[in-house]
Amino acid sequence: MAKVIETKGIKKIYKAKGIETYAVNGVNISIEEGEFLGIMGPSGSGKTTLLNLLSTIDMPTEGEVFFNGVNIATMKGKKLAEFRRKNIGFLFQDFNLLNNLSIMDNIALPLVLSGVKASIVKKKINELVSFFGLEKHLYKYPYQLSGGQKQRVAATRALITKPSVILADEPTGALDSKAASELLENLRKTNEKFGSTIVMVTHDAFTASYCDRIIFIKDGTVLTQLEKESDKKDLYKKILEQLACMGGINHELH
Numbered sequence: 001m002a003k004v005i006e007t008k009g010i011k012k013i014y015k016a017k018g019i020e021t022y023a024v025n026g027v028n029i030s031i032e033e034g035e036f037l038g039i040m041g042p043s044g045s046g047k048t049t050l051l052n053l054l055s056t057i058d059m060p061t062e063g064e065v066f067f068n069g070v071n072i073a074t075m076k077g078k079k080l081a082e083f084r085r086k087n088i089g090f091l092f093q094d095f096n097l098l099n100n101l102s103i104m105d106n107i108a109l110p111l112v113l114s115g116v117k118a119s120i121v122k123k124k125i126n127e128l129v130s131f132f133g134l135e136k137h138l139y140k141y142p143y144q145l146s147g148g149q150k151q152r153v154a155a156t157r158a159l160i161t162k163p164s165v166i167l168a169d170e171p172t173g174a175l176d177s178k179a180a181s182e183l184l185e186n187l188r189k190t191n192e193k194f195g196s197t198i199v200m201v202t203h204d205a206f207t208a209s210y211c212d213r214i215i216f217i218k219d220g221t222v223l224t225q226l227e228k229e230s231d232k233k234d235l236y237k238k239i240l241e242q243l244a245c246m247g248g249i250n251h252e253l254h
């Protein structure tokens with residue numbers, strides 16, 4: 001399997017009022033094509049910072065990030081923005097939909113920004129909306145949808161450019177358990193049907209149990225990892241054991 005993302009000794013050091021915070025402190029990870037990877041860890045352990053480094057939104061203070069073999073430090077400005085738009089789909093806890101655009105226009109946005117022709121945009125949207133069960137909602141606006149529906153719109157938008165990687169930061173954080181399960185089933189199907197690589201930050205053991213592999217972060221470093229050996233239930237049990245080992249009563253891990 002090809003490596004989609006590889007990091008070599010990445011650190012992110014924030015300096016404020018003479019105090020240095022090592023938010024990410026020497027992380028070496030390799031993410032393979034088609035993987036569904038979870039990142040877990042206590043609050044403040046560096047998960048979001050790491051995801052921002054993997055997604056080219058932020059640059060490491062030290063070390064290198066390779067994305068499809070390209071060292072992202074070699075790209076800047078417009079070139080980097082274009083690379084990101086083509087290669088990465090994003091999913092956030094609060095959906096990040098534009099309220100004054102219809103669902104159709106929200107989904108179309110990444111393609112429109114890339115200058116794709118209207119007829120092709122329509123074709124691509126039609127291909128994906130049935131997968132996410134959104135046919136009936138295309139001409140509505142975000143405020144008319146439930147949280148779960150909004151996150152499915154965000155997932156469709158994330159996938160519309162056929163990116164090599166989908167990066168998700170707490171995508172189930174604002175959803176009730178039924179909507180969370182539906183979204184996770186959809187992400188799992190996306191991973192299986194389109195071979196999309198998914199990297200997901202979560203504090204929630206149930207959410208993480210949908211992954212193939214989970215990396216546990218503490219104080220900016222990778223503490224350990226778990227791989228799915230049999231089924232989701234077994235992985236869920238192992239995640240809870242690992243969280244307990246990390247001093248984690250669950251409510252600390254958010």
Ligand SMILES: Nc1ncnc2c1ncn2[C@@H]1O[C@H](COP(=O)(O)OP(=O)(O)OP(=O)(O)O)[C@@H](O)[C@H]1O
Nearest residue numbers: 014021023041042043044045046047048049050254
């Ligand atoms: N822009 C910044 N300037 C200074 N310090 C920062 C900045 N961003 C993050 N940090 C610090 O870096 C560390 C890691 O933060 P990060 O948000 O990556 O953790 P996290 O694991 O995602 O936390 P949470 O689960 O609470 O969202 C924390 O100590 C945080 O205070």
